[in-house]
Amino acid sequence: MATILVVDDELGIRALLSEILSDEGHTIEVAENAAQARAARERMRPDLVLLDIWMPDVDGVTLLKEWGGAGLLTMPVIMMSGHGTIDTAVEATKFGAIAFLEKPITLQKLLRAVEQALVKTSPPRPAPAMPGLPSYAARPEHASGLGNLSGLPSAPVQGINSQPSHLPSSGSSMGGAPASEQSFELDRPLREARDAFEKSYFEFHLAKENGSMTRVAEKTGLERTHLYRKLKQLGVDLSRNKRGTSG
Numbered sequence: 001m002a003t004i005l006v007v008d009d010e011l012g013i014r015a016l017l018s019e020i021l022s023d024e025g026h027t028i029e030v031a032e033n034a035a036q037a038r039a040a041r042e043r044m045r046p047d048l049v050l051l052d053i054w055m056p057d058v059d060g061v062t063l064l065k066e067w068g069g070a071g072l073l074t075m076p077v078i079m080m081s082g083h084g085t086i087d088t089a090v091e092a093t094k095f096g097a098i099a100f101l102e103k104p105i106t107l108q109k110l111l112r113a114v115e116q117a118l119v120k121t122s123p124p125r126p127a128p129a130m131p132g133l134p135s136y137a138a139r140p141e142h143a144s145g146l147g148n149l150s151g152l153p154s155a156p157v158q159g160i161n162s163q164p165s166h167l168p169s170s171g172s173s174m175g176g177a178p179a180s181e182q183s184f185e186l187d188r189p190l191r192e193a194r195d196a197f198e199k200s201y202f203e204f205h206l207a208k209e210n211g212s213m214t215r216v217a218e219k220t221g222l223e224r225t226h227l228y229r230k231l232k233q234l235g236v237d238l239s240r241n242k243r244g245t246s247g
Contacts, residue, residue, distance in 0.1 A: 001025040002047035002118050007037040007063075008080065009055045013103070017050060020110065023214045034058035041067070046075055048117055051097075053081040053088060061092055068096045076117040080105065107214065199234040206236070 004026050006017045011032075018028045029044050031037040034057055041049070053060040060079055067073045079092040082103035089100040098120065099113045188196075202216070209215040217224045231238060 001027065002114075003027045003029070003044055004114070005029045005031065005037065005040050005044065005046040005049045007031045007034075007049065007055075007060070008052040009033060010052075013052070013080075017105075017110070020107065020214060021114065023212055024111065024114075025210065025212065026114075034063045037063060041072065041075075048114065049075055049077045050101075050114075051077050051079055053079055053092070054083060061088070061095065064092060064095050064097060076120065078113055078117055111214070195234060198230075199236055202231055202234065202236055206238070211238070 001024070004021055006014055006021075006028060007030075008014050008017070009032050014030045014032065018030055022028050029040050029046065031040050033055055037049075037051070040046070051060040051064065058066075060081075064073070064077060064079070067077075073096045076098040077096060078099045078101060079089070079097045080101045080103060081088065092100055098117050101109060101113055202220070205216045205219055209219065213224060213227065217227050220227065222230065
C-alpha cells in the first residue's frame, strides 16, 4: 500500500478522502495549506499527492511549479478542483501533474485515478521464466501454480431440506484466499437461515477484500452506510478482517 498526502483547505474534503483511502489500506497524511504540504512532503516523502488547486495562501499550481523547479517532484501529483477549467487542467499537466479530478469527486474516479497513478510509478517486477515450462508459467498469477482462483465457481449445494449446504464463508483458506464454502443446517426458521447465510456471505467478502468496506460495498451493491448497519445487525466482527488488526 502507498503513503498518500492529501492537500486541501476544506476539512470535509480532507476527512472524506482520508477515510476512503485509509479504508483501502493506504497511509494518509493531510495538509490544509502549502506550508503544511511542504513540511509533510519533506517529512514523509509520499508515494502520491492529491493537491487542491484553490487554496488561500499559495494555490496548488504554484506549489506544483515550485516542487518541479526545485527538483522535488519525485512523486505523482493528482490535482483537484471544484472550479477548474480545461485550461487549468492543461496547465497543471504541463507542470507535472499526472491527472486532474473535478469536485465533487466520485468514489470510482478517485480510486481509479489513485490506482493508475501508483501503477505508472511502480517499478515492474517481471518473474523469471522457468526453463522447461510453458511461457505462461512465468506470469505472476501462475507463479504459485494455482493461478487466479477468483473466477472459479463456488462449490455446488449438496442438498435441500435438512442436508448441509456449502455456502460462502471467511473461515479456513487455501493459497491466501478465503474459503468458498461452509456447512450449516438448513433445518431452521427462514429468518435464522437467511441471517446465517448473509453473515457468511459478508464475512467471505470482507476476508476476500482484506476488510476494505469500500470494495465490499462495490462488490455487494450496497451503500456504505447501509452496509455498516447490516454488518452490525448480523453481528459481524469487523475488527477481525480489518487491515493491520489481525490480518
